[in-house]
Amino acid sequence: MTAMSTRGFARLASGAAGTNFGYLDEQTKRMIRRAILKAVAIPGYQVPFASREMPMPYGWGTGGVQVTAAVLGPADVLKVIDQGSDDTTNAVSIRQFFARTSGIATTTSTAAASVIQTRHRIPEHRLKEGQVLVYQVPIPEPLRFLEPRETETRRMHALSEYGLMHVKLYEDIARHGHIATTYAYPVQVAGRYVMDPSPTPKFDNPKMDDCPALQLFGAGRERRIYAVPPYTRVRSLEFEDHPFTVQRFDRPCALCGAADTYLDEVVTDDRGGRIFVCSDTDHCEERRAAGHRGEAA
Amino acid sequence: MYVAVKGGEAAIANAHRLLAHVRRGDPAVPELGLEQIAEQLALAVDRVMTEGSLYDRELAALALKQARGDLVEAVFLLRACRTTLPRFGHSAPLDTGRMAVRRRISATYKDLPGGQVLGPTFDYTHRLLDFTLAAGLPPPPPAEAPAEPDAPMPRVTDLLADESLIEPSPPEQPGAPVGDLTREPVSYPTGRDTRLQALARGDEGFVLALGYSTQRGYGRTHPFVGEIRAGAVMLEFVPEELGFPVPLGRIALTECQMVTQFKGSGERPPQFTRGYGLAFGGCERKAMAMALVDRSLRARELGEEATAPAQDEEFVLAHCDSLQATGFVEHLKLPHHVDFQAELELVRRLRAEHAARQAATPPMLQEAAE
Structure with missing residues (x-):
């Protein structure tokens, strides 16, 4: 190599400004939209798609980012949360990514958002028609830890062969007296496919049922997209004598006093001091703005 | 009053500035040029191109420089660039x-x-550190043989x-689709x-x-x-x-x-x-x-x-x-406190139930059980 050309530099220096709206090219978006349409048509079914390599690492939301990029339009308002909060580093990073590559408006308000990308939580605020909730999914296959082989699990889904999952839940009950799955708790969608809700705490499972918003799930590394269309039945797996239950906190949020939300435990000192506060920061702030107060506020 | 942690945005921006600073290292040491990397770290460039699925020595050298010599990170940078490039088709089979x-x-x-x-x-070299290389002495010119082009x-x-x-070799299948x-x-x-x-x-x-x-x-x-x-x-x-x-x-x-x-x-x-x-x-x-x-x-x-x-x-x-692999392993660095909270609640409950069972069992039976 004698002299370096400047071709590569020019290409890279143009950076985000030189990329298409929402980063992905239009052919890729079309491919993803086709997968989404199929996913919506077969609720809970994992549709393989040609996941692209994104400029953020696998496992950090590449599936969610691709789904969001494929559904975003210029008029959309985007909210991104991680662990329920708009302020966690990865949520900030993904929000900045879309602000930079699409120039669309962003918000932290659940009610004001048209597209919400999330990792590990469903907002407390009830979603409404026309909204899209995009989940980042690490392992889309609910049967993966019971059967590591894709060829096997696909067959099990095709035959609705979900006995293994029920045996696993039953073994929990036999050993602990109750089901010991606290997050990524499996659900059955529209009476057919057993689906992984992504690692949301099971506290959030009931919010998926009959939800007015469209729920889309993107797994980039595992190359799967699945969906729950609006107003679809989503049942958490259970037994007649061991019905599904959600986590309960024995105290309200220390900031806004809410008694019906999922709480983060915050260690406040090294003497065992701790308080519990809403994991959904937007919901908590809204309540405080409306005059609600907890014991630490 | 407790205030929830904020400021991820500023922290990220500052971390990136610090990274750029650390990447450059001591400014008294001359900065690496891409030509130097492409010429003198050629096998690193080759590996980044191979695993990055992109044949471009210049971009691979840049990726290596930007990644501070981390090969997997350099592959990542090259792949993220490759993914934005159009694909015109596939080449004729190489001969x-x-x-x-x-x-x-x-x-x-x-x-x-x-x-x-x-x-x-490297085969048949003795793997002894070569201190003449550290001193920057020029190597002797390579031996030459008469060319036999045909x-x-x-x-x-x-x-x-x-x-x-x-x-x-499997028979050629002209026109058959090539997996990608x-x-x-x-x-x-x-x-x-x-x-x-x-x-x-x-x-x-x-x-x-x-x-x-x-x-x-x-x-x-x-x-x-x-x-x-x-x-x-x-x-x-x-x-x-x-x-x-x-x-x-x-x-x-x-x-x-x-x-x-x-x-x-x-x-x-x-x-x-x-x-x-x-x-x-x-x-x-x-x-x-x-x-x-x-x-x-x-x-x-x-x-x-x-x-x-x-x-x-x-x-x-x-x-x-x-x-x-690296993405999924390293994603464990991301916050997981919502799921951890769910597990905390479960372990607390299991421990409480365990303690209650222990308390309900007469001490003699406890010993017998052990």
């Missing part, structure tokens, strides 16, 4: 028989048409093929084209360890290096509107043909089978390991019992990509 050979060795023949050409190799250098596998001792796992999701079982692509992109360390495992009995194939050849090959492309091949330029490649034993089956006579490895530049270790694993992954096709990890297509293909 490595017409390679401008810089290195060519065979372990199965003492001598052969075209001869053994060592080329620039000397034929047939592939060793073609020599054996004359006797049908070795399985022939960057454009189509893999579904198992998949074709050899896609497997070879996955192995070529796969992490060198992982593919190396898998190849090694086959030598140690986990899916043994009794391999011989039929031939390793490295050099430059012309890349040709057939534009639809022209209908004839147009040369795009030369690329540097290393090819490995591994020859392995096969006792034969009901349908096939005893014959040597082959494993194939191909990598950009001088990634010889990678090409060899890839050839071993390619052969092992043909177990099903050859009617062999698949018992070892290297024979398990789904296991190998699902785990060989360094970006997928």
Whole structure:
């Protein structure tokens, strides 16, 4: 190599400004939209798609980012949360990514958002028609830890062969007296496919049922997209004598006093001091703005 | 009053500024130029191009510089660039028989048409640190031989093929679709084209360890290096509107043909089978390991019992990509406190129930139980 050309530099220096709206090219978006349409048509079914390599690492939301990029339009308002909060580093990073590559408006308000990308939580605020909730999914296959082989699990889904999952839940009950799955708790969608809700705490499972918003799930590394269309039945797996239950906190949020939300435990000192506060920061702030107060506020 | 933690935005921006500062290092030391990286760290560049699936020395050198020499991070940068590039189609099949050979060795023949050409190799060097290099002394000029431009250098596998001792190359299938796992999701079982692509992109360390495992009995194939050849090959492309091949330029490649034993089956006579490895530049270790694993992954096709990890297509293909692996391992750094909270609540409850059971059991029975 004698002299370096400047071709590569020019290409890279143009950076985000030189990329298409929402980063992905239009052919890729079309491919993803086709997968989404199929996913919506077969609720809970994992549709393989040609996941692209994104400029953020696998496992950090590449599936969610691709789904969001494929559904975003210029008029959309985007909210991104991680662990329920708009302020966690990865949520900030993904929000900045879309602000930079699409120039669309962003918000932290659940009610004001048209597209919400999330990792590990469903907002407390009830979603409404026309909204899209995009989940980042690490392992889309609910049967993966019971059967590591894709060829096997696909067959099990095709035959609705979900006995293994029920045996696993039953073994929990036999050993602990109750089901010991606290997050990524499996659900059955529209009476057919057993689906992984992504690692949301099971506290959030009931919010998926009959939800007015469209729920889309993107797994980039595992190359799967699945969906729950609006107003679809989503049942958490259970037994007649061991019905599904959600986590309960024995105290309200220390900031806004809410008694019906999922709480983060915050260690406040090294003497065992701790308080519990809403994991959904937007919901908590809204309540405080409306005059609600907890014991630490 | 408690205030929830904020400020992720400023923290990220500051972390990136600090990274840029640390990457540059001591400003009194001259900054590395991309030419220096491409010329003097050529094998790192080759590896980044191979696993990055993008033949561009300049961009690979930039990726290495930006990644502070972290090869996996550099592969990541190159892949993220590649993903934004349009794909026009696929090239005409490479003819490595017409390679401008810089290195060519065979372990199965003492001598052969075209001869053994060592080329620039670490093989047979004594691995002693060279302090003249630290002092920056210029190396002596290379030895020269008279050029023999027309000397034929047939592939060793073609020599054996004359006797049908070795399985022939699969017949050419003009017009048949070529698998591309960057454009189509893999579904198992998949074709050899896609497997070879996955192995070529796969992490060198992982593919190396898998190849090694086959030598140690986990899916043994009794391999011989039929031939390793490295050099430059012309890349040709057939534009639809022209209908004839147009040369795009030369690329540097290393090819490995591994020859392995096969006792034969009901349908096939005893014959040597082959494993194939191909990598950009001088990634010889990678090409060899890839050839071993390619052969092992043909177990099903050859009617062999698949018992070892290297024979398990789904296991190998699902785990060989360094970006997928590093992304998912490193995502554990991301906050998980919502799920951890759910587990905390469960463990507290289990402990409370355990304590209640203990309290309800008379002490004598407790001892008896132990």
